[in-house]
Amino acid sequence: MPKASIEGLHQDQVRELEERLQHCFRDRQLLATALKHRSYVYAHDGNGLDSNERLEYLGDAVLDLVAAEFLFHRYQDRREGELTQMKSLVVSRVVLARRARTIDLGRFILLSQEERAAGGADQDSILS
Numbered sequence: 001m002p003k004a005s006i007e008g009l010h011q012d013q014v015r016e017l018e019e020r021l022q023h024c025f026r027d028r029q030l031l032a033t034a035l036k037h038r039s040y041v042y043a044h045d046g047n048g049l050d051s052n053e054r055l056e057y058l059g060d061a062v063l064d065l066v067a068a069e070f071l072f073h074r075y076q077d078r079r080e081g082e083l084t085q086m087k088s089l090v091v092s093r094v095v096l097a098r099r100a101r102t103i104d105l106g107r108f109i110l111l112s113q114e115e116r117a118a119g120g121a122d123q124d125s126i127l128s
Helices: 011-021 028-035 038-043 053-074 080-090 093-102 113-117
Strands: 004-006
Touching (some): 038 113
């Protein structure tokens, strides 16, 4: 059995995820935090600060900025309202969850056993 490279994931799972994302993570602890759903943290006696929620907060802001900048430069003939509508579609939960499903991200999210059994790995709220 391969050694766990980060809590909850084995080294081969981390490599597979990196291949799917086409990105090699330098900080695997940051990756572990990004994959920890609060149900997993609470099931392992955590206080919730080790879950992915703080990174999700930051990531949402970064994604908004990147999408806004792209749309701003790409569609110079569009007004603010149109750009806002386009951005809201690009960063919507449905679109992000669909993309997460294409790489089977739910398999790598660290969930409590109860959350996984309830189908949590395929819920839009967890994948986006």
